[in-house]
Amino acid sequence: MTTHFITAEIDLNESPAKLNQEIEAELKKRGEPLRWAVTNVDEKQQKATVEAIVTNPKSEI
Numbered sequence: 564m565t566t567h568f569i570t571a572e573i574d575l576n577e578s579p580a581k582l583n584q585e586i587e588a589e590l591k592k593r594g595e596p597l598r599w600a601v602t603n604v605d606e607k608q609q610k611a612t613v614e615a616i617v618t619n620p621k622s623e624i
Contacts, residue, residue, distance in 0.1 A: 566618050569593055575609040586613055594619035 571589050575582070590596040594617030603612035 564618055564620050566597070566616055567594060569615050569617055571613045571615065573611045573613055575604070575611055582611075586611075589613075590615050590617060593617050 569590070571586075571593075573582070573586055573589060586599065586601075587596060590599060590613070597616045597618060599613055599615035601611050602614045604610075605612075
């Protein structure tokens with residue numbers, strides 16, 4: 564198992580109540596999220612930048 568630091572962009576067009584689910588779904592595409600944080604919000608483009616640590620049983624993402 565390996566751990567990786569990743570960055571992902573998330574659309575903010577979804578409702579705020581679904582934002583947490585959308586972030587976790589995007590991160591699960593890359594591994595099992597251990598922890599994550601929203602580090603930037605671009606209001607003009609309606610995007611949030613998320614930085615995360617994920618584990619992956621494979622050695623590549």
